[in-house]
Amino acid sequence: MKFPSKSISPAIYIPLLYFASGVPYVIINTVSVIFYKKLGIDNAQITFWTSFLYLPWVIKMFWGPIVDVYSTKRKWILYTQFAMSVCLGLVAFSLQLPNFFFISLAALTVGAFISATYDIATDGFYLLALTTEQQALLVGIRSLFYRLAVIFGSGVLVVIAGQLEAKLKNIPLSWTLAIGFAAVILAVISVCDRLTLPLPESDTPRQPTQTTKIPFFKIISSYFQQPKILAILAFILLYRFGEAMLLKVASLFLLDPIGKGGLGLTTSDVGLVYGTFGVISLICGGILGGVVIAKYGLEKCLLPMALALNVPNVFYVYMAYTKPTLPLVYSLVSVEQFGYGFGFTAFSVYLMYVSQGEYKTSHFAISTGIMALGMMLPGIMSGYLQNLLGYPLFFTLVCVLAIPGIISLLFIPLPAETNNQTS
Known part of the structure; x- marks a missing residue:
């Protein structure tokens, strides 16, 4: 050929x-x-x-x-x-x-x-x-x-x-x-x-x-020798901790019958609610997040974007208790996904910031690997916790678990150029 x-x-x-x-x-x-x-x-x-x-x-x-x-x-x-x-x-x-x-x-x-x-x-x-x-x-x-x-x-x-x-x-x-x-x-x-x-x-x-x-050892060790590396690792692992638990359970909640605490949606409904309108909202949130960071800088945006990512999770608490109609489910999931896309942008930009120096590509791979670990560990325990607590209390726990990630913002190093702009 x-x-x-x-x-x-x-x-x-x-x-x-x-x-x-x-x-x-x-x-x-x-x-x-x-x-x-x-x-x-x-x-x-x-x-x-x-x-x-x-x-x-x-x-x-x-x-x-x-x-x-x-x-x-x-x-x-x-x-x-x-x-x-x-x-x-x-x-x-x-x-x-x-x-x-x-x-x-x-x-x-x-x-x-x-x-x-x-x-x-x-x-x-x-x-x-x-x-x-x-x-x-x-x-x-x-x-x-x-x-x-x-x-x-x-x-x-x-x-x-x-x-x-x-x-x-x-x-x-x-x-x-x-x-x-x-x-x-x-x-x-x-x-x-x-x-x-x-x-x-x-x-x-x-x-x-x-x-x-x-230089494998040099590449890896140089990443973990960054100033405030423990705070950086805590931020990467905790910023989406609650959202990571929600991610694995959200579709299960939408599919489970009302008798089991879910919303009883059909497979096609879930494909539209979460996989289509939800993803479109996530994309729009990500685009807007990039525009906002470019205008105001990362330091000013981190806390508002962290809140935008985590606060809409309360909608799942509301849905678990009230079992709303399908049109309202579309709206609430879309807003939650928009907030996720908006808040995730700050997270992505920060990973680029901590992946600097001589080995940028390798450092970014390490950062994204730790990020994936931060998605895997909460997901592993999410199903067991949901079975133990039921959907309403589980989603309440998801909201509470956002707090450590927000607290980590107080300890991480921020871009020098952003600090200069705001001083």
């Missing part, structure tokens, strides 16, 4: 690369919660095991150099895309088996490692294949198509499964078809990328002698 030349516009292949990055991530970490719930798995089991699926994104920094040293980023992308489509195909098939939970969870675990590896290769390829000007120009496109993938996975795909449930009256088959559809899409993207991805001259394997010069 003849490979493409370097003249192919990145506007063709960058959208495909980042759409293919978002679809597996959202299926593994978000949609899995929904289809396991629909297939009758207990809340505690769902949140415990699916939270461990964050682990590859926690530790991916440790095998990032392997992707950097061996083979080319282009080959890593093509191989992992194909492997990911196979994993999703196996997940779809396994839902027809009596022991589907173990097999599908194993396939999702393998897929999580593949997806994290794909993310490493894709980000590296982005830097190698594009000029500095192209990188700046296409950063918005890259983010847009990743978000569209999230809407597709948590919204469109869930709605499709819900429609199939209503038509076929067969929940396992409905989800087999929906996940199988996603697997086919990734396979098609893999073929398209094989035809369109350029062959950058700089995308070559490093020589063996170069591998011995990678």
Whole structure:
């Protein structure tokens, strides 16, 4: 097969690369919660095991150099895309088996490692294949198509499964078809990328002698030698602690029947409420957050944005007690997700601030790994706490657990230029 030349516009292949990055991530970490719930798995089991699926994104920094040293980023992308489509195909098939939970969870675990590896290769390829000007120009496109993938996975795909449930009256088959559809899409993207991805001259394997010069210990130790590192770590782990617990349980709450304390929504309703309008609101919140930080600076925005992220969680307390009508659920979830997107922007900017110095890329990978750990640990315990407390008290606890993250703001170092602006 003849490979493409370097003249192919990145506007063709960058959208495909980042759409293919978002679809597996959202299926593994978000949609899995929904289809396991629909297939009758207990809340505690769902949140415990699916939270461990964050682990590859926690530790991916440790095998990032392997992707950097061996083979080319282009080959890593093509191989992992194909492997990911196979994993999703196996997940779809396994839902027809009596022991589907173990097999599908194993396939999702393998897929999580593949997806994290794909993310490493894709980000590296982005830097190698594009000029500095192209990188700046296409950063918005890259983010847009990743978000569209999230809407597709948590919204469109869930709605499709819900429609199939209503038509076929067969929940396992409905989800087999929906996940199988996603697997086919990734396979098609893999073929398209094989035809369109350029062959950058700089995308070559490093020589063996170069591998011995990678200062792993120096890179990691330099990150943890930053001033006030304990406060920084506490901030990264605690800023979204309550939200991380909410994230795993929100879909379960929407799906659980009213008799069990939930809202009793259909699968399609959840796809629209949380996966479509919710995600759109999250995107809008993130865009506004970036504009506000650019205008007022990070120091002035951190506390208001932390409150914007956490205070709307009280809406879930209200919904758990009152069981509102569907239109009001749409509104409340959309506002909560808007606040999350708005508040998360400050968090993202701060991670960039603490990822400075000689090893910016590696430091940012460490920061995002710790961030993923901060999502995994609360998620593991969330289902057990929900079963123990019930939805109203659980969501009340979520609101209370926002307080340590807000307190951590008092101790973290802030950008010098922001301090100067406000002094």
